[in-house]
Amino acid sequence: MVANTEHPSQYASLTGDTPIVTVTDVAREAGVSVSTVSRIVNGTARVADDKRLAVEAAIARMDYRPNLHARSLKMGTSMTIGILTQRIESPVFNRVMLGIEEGLMDSGYAPIIVSGHWNQAEETERVRLLMARRVDGLVILNGGLTDAQLIEFSSRQPVVATGRRLQGHNLNAVRLDNVHGGYLATRHLLSLGHRRIAHIAGPDDHSDAVDRYMGFLRAHEEFGVPADPELVFQGDFNENGGALAMARLLDSGRSFSAVFAGNDQSAMGAHMVLYRRGLRVPEDISLIGFDNLPVSAYLTPPLTTVHQPLYEMGQYLAQSLLAMLGKSAGEEIKVPDMELVNRETVKRCV
Amino acid sequence: MVANTEHPSQYASLTGDTPIVTVTDVAREAGVSVSTVSRIVNGTARVADDKRLAVEAAIARMDYRPNLHARSLKMGTSMTIGILTQRIESPVFNRVMLGIEEGLMDSGYAPIIVSGHWNQAEETERVRLLMARRVDGLVILNGGLTDAQLIEFSSRQPVVATGRRLQGHNLNAVRLDNVHGGYLATRHLLSLGHRRIAHIAGPDDHSDAVDRYMGFLRAHEEFGVPADPELVFQGDFNENGGALAMARLLDSGRSFSAVFAGNDQSAMGAHMVLYRRGLRVPEDISLIGFDNLPVSAYLTPPLTTVHQPLYEMGQYLAQSLLAMLGKSAGEEIKVPDMELVNRETVKRCV
DNA sequence: GAAAACAGTGACAACGTTTTCATGGAAAAT
DNA sequence: ATTTTCCATGAAAACGTTGTCACTGTTTTC
Numbered sequence: 006m007v008a009n010t011e012h013p014s015q016y017a018s019l020t021g022d023t024p025i026v027t028v029t030d031v032a033r034e035a036g037v038s039v040s041t042v043s044r045i046v047n048g049t050a051r052v053a054d055d056k057r058l059a060v061e062a063a064i065a066r067m068d069y070r071p072n073l074h075a076r077s078l079k080m081g082t083s084m085t086i087g088i089l090t091q092r093i094e095s096p097v098f099n100r101v102m103l104g105i106e107e108g109l110m111d112s113g114y115a116p117i118i119v120s121g122h123w124n125q126a127e128e129t130e131r132v133r134l135l136m137a138r139r140v141d142g143l144v145i146l147n148g149g150l151t152d153a154q155l156i157e158f159s160s161r162q163p164v165v166a167t168g169r170r171l172q173g174h175n176l177n178a179v180r181l182d183n184v185h186g187g188y189l190a191t192r193h194l195l196s197l198g199h200r201r202i203a204h205i206a207g208p209d210d211h212s213d214a215v216d217r218y219m220g221f222l223r224a225h226e227e228f229g230v231p232a233d234p235e236l237v238f239q240g241d242f243n244e245n246g247g248a249l250a251m252a253r254l255l256d257s258g259r260s261f262s263a264v265f266a267g268n269d270q271s272a273m274g275a276h277m278v279l280y281r282r283g284l285r286v287p288e289d290i291s292l293i294g295f296d297n298l299p300v301s302a303y304l305t306p307p308l309t310t311v312h313q314p315l316y317e318m319g320q321y322l323a324q325s326l327l328a329m330l331g332k333s334a335g336e337e338i339k340v341p342d343m344e345l346v347n348r349e350t351v352k353r354c355v
Numbered sequence: 356m357v358a359n360t361e362h363p364s365q366y367a368s369l370t371g372d373t374p375i376v377t378v379t380d381v382a383r384e385a386g387v388s389v390s391t392v393s394r395i396v397n398g399t400a401r402v403a404d405d406k407r408l409a410v411e412a413a414i415a416r417m418d419y420r421p422n423l424h425a426r427s428l429k430m431g432t433s434m435t436i437g438i439l440t441q442r443i444e445s446p447v448f449n450r451v452m453l454g455i456e457e458g459l460m461d462s463g464y465a466p467i468i469v470s471g472h473w474n475q476a477e478e479t480e481r482v483r484l485l486m487a488r489r490v491d492g493l494v495i496l497n498g499g500l501t502d503a504q505l506i507e508f509s510s511r512q513p514v515v516a517t518g519r520r521l522q523g524h525n526l527n528a529v530r531l532d533n534v535h536g537g538y539l540a541t542r543h544l545l546s547l548g549h550r551r552i553a554h555i556a557g558p559d560d561h562s563d564a565v566d567r568y569m570g571f572l573r574a575h576e577e578f579g580v581p582a583d584p585e586l587v588f589q590g591d592f593n594e595n596g597g598a599l600a601m602a603r604l605l606d607s608g609r610s611f612s613a614v615f616a617g618n619d620q621s622a623m624g625a626h627m628v629l630y631r632r633g634l635r636v637p638e639d640i641s642l643i644g645f646d647n648l649p650v651s652a653y654l655t656p657p658l659t660t661v662h663q664p665l666y667e668m669g670q671y672l673a674q675s676l677l678a679m680l681g682k683s684a685g686e687e688i689k690v691p692d693m694e695l696v697n698r699e700t701v702k703r704c705v
Numbered sequence: 706g707a708a709a710a711c712a713g714t715g716a717c718a719a720c721g722t723t724t725t726c727a728t729g730g731a732a733a734a735t
Numbered sequence: 736a737t738t739t740t741c742c743a744t745g746a747a748a749a750c751g752t753t754g755t756c757a758c759t760g761t762t763t764t765c
Contacts, residue, residue, distance in 0.1 A: 028721065043724085
């Protein structure tokens with residue numbers, strides 16, 4: 006079937022052969038006005054039962070679906086919220102997104118996800134794309150946008166963000182206490198007698214990475230143990246960077262009994278290199294990660310790490326956004342603190 | 356600044372305080388007509404240089420962004436393509452999505468992602484949501500929708516899908532040869548002398564899982580080695596299911612020298628249990644996975660597995676979709692075959 | 706030097722909704 | 736029996752775009 010003449014959709018031939026049915030078509034088919042159809046679709050006013058039945062039948066028969074663009078144009082609201090993540094493959098952000106998805110469930114809002122790849126220009130561009138789509142709310146997961154940009158965005162629609170602290174009208178940026186997390190990890194090692202602790206840091210333009218290192222230093226201070234800056238090597242928060250850092254650490258010939266990796270992925274890379282060099286974890290070297298990725302519990306041995314409440318964070322973000330949109334949901338979500346997950350890659354220093 | 360009276364946006368007070376600027380505002384500001392502004396924004400016709408400058412200045416000054424809903428409504432095209440994934444945390448689908456994202460890059464199309472959670476009702480609902488948004492194309496990543504549904508969808512807009520084979524007008528569903536993949540994995544074990552090979556299967560309503568098992572059987576047949584059905588246990592394609600299956604396998608008391616896990620996550624779960632029971636991989640038991648997840652190269656020991664060309668698949672899907680949309684891009688993407696990745700969890704059977 | 710072609714521009718009609726407003730008739734009140 | 740109230744309904748005006756059409760001038764052509 007080719008586009009029929011009665012309903013000449015200029016695109017029907019291009020994209021498909023099912024004619025797009027509009028409210029007008031339904032109205033004609035049911036013998037009522039478009040207003041009546043609209044009222045029935047949205048349940049916005051009473052209509053006589055016979056017409057209602059006729060319209061509902063027509064809708065079902067013709068498989069009518071309201072055009073959301075037309076609706077958005079008229080209503081000024083799109084019932085979508087835009088999420089800027091950094092990389093679609095990131096297990097960390099994906100966990101947050103899972104929480105957001107859950108928190109948005111049956112609120113009527115649908116998420117649309119774009120990636121910024123830790124590149125400020127790209128992030129800006131992507132957010133502008135979201136705003137051109139007139140998203141009703143914005144979620145910014147970390148990245149390199151400035152606070153000023155977020156404030157500017159928040160003058161157009163509510164914004165929630167992670168990785169920074171910022172409050173304002175229609176703006177709520179939260180950040181987990183990574184200093185505390187780094188402190189917890191390091192304290193654990195120190196309390197088990199480790200005195201020469203290496204650290205595989207994340208990228209230094211990455212505030213989470215810097216904060217974890219801060220926690221590392223703070224724990225040393227508290228224990229009166231000097232942290233050796235020569236034992237700190239920078240990775241890239243990926244397995245490969247962790248492996249490289251570990252190799253450089255070993256090649257440096259400096260002695261150490263434990264490693265605090267900036268995240269679980271770095272820890273896995275580091276573990277790989279230790280394994281290659283015949284060093285056993287934890288018998289020869291203790292290893293602790295950060296993030297508590299789902300896989301970390303299934304490594305051999307299971308990785309000791311710091312748990313981040315990412316899922317709850319996502320739920321909190323969603324709820325916070327909904328509140329700003331006036332669609333406030335039930336009980337307030339609490340985001341728990343970071344927590345040490347004591348598994349099997351750390352042992353007492355002999 | 357509060358919403359001004361000259362431009363009384365009914366939503367300004369609700370969502371933000373920056374007035375939304377339209378093409379009309381820009382036209383007034385620049386002293387030209389809306390047509391001219393539109394022409395400049397879209398580069399659709401020549402306009403005099405002085406007006407162009409004036410308009411461009413006004414656009415920059417007022418930070419005008421065209422309302423994509425209005426544009427979509429007028430043009431009948433939304434410049435978005437909808438992606439139905441199953442779970443936002445799935446590393447497998449995320450790799451495909453990365454490829455799609457790359458393939459869509461600077462085509463002007465933006466992806467919008469929804470999840471179906473392997474639930475046909477939810478998937479249908481989500482796809483309807485995408486179609487209500489008038490996406491210009493649809494990507495369906497596996498899941499439980501029927502072929503008939505996909506055909507129906509394809510009458511509205513181009514559809515590409517994974518996990519099945521289906522061709523039609525505006526429809527292209529491809530599937531990697533999982534039978535071959537399962538065959539490769541099993542053949543590898545058989546060729547190293549293993550004769551009693553266990554299999555941790557995926558969910559039996561999961562065609563990939565079934566196909567991999569088929570490949571397992573086919574390799575046995577080819578080698579003239581009877582496959583022992585008592586050595587097949589079902590997991591759920593997650594670490595935990597793999598661990599459970601492995602535990603049941605060991606508890607069954609049957610002898611085996613190698614395990615073919617239906618995917619890498621199952622393999623990790625299985626490895627965990629072997630480790631707990633004091634069985635070493637590969638010295639005591641050989642283990643092979645499937646998927647070649649990024650982490651698998653960094654396990655200790657690195658996991659032998661079957662590589663799926665997921666990224667290329669994503670690129671291919673994107674390109675195929677663009678072709679259907681008439682925006683055909685450069686050279687044809689080839690999706691390579693599955694490939695055995697020989698790492699360190701398999702050794703010759705003694 | 707007149708006719709023809711053309712380049713630049715603005716008015717205005719769509720696109721598919723929702724909602725206000727007016728209207729007709731039925732039910733309720735006098 | 737007449738007025739009032741009320742309810743269901745349709746016509747029409749937005750929402751912010753884009754593209755067609757008509758209308759100017761200006762340039763080319765013979």
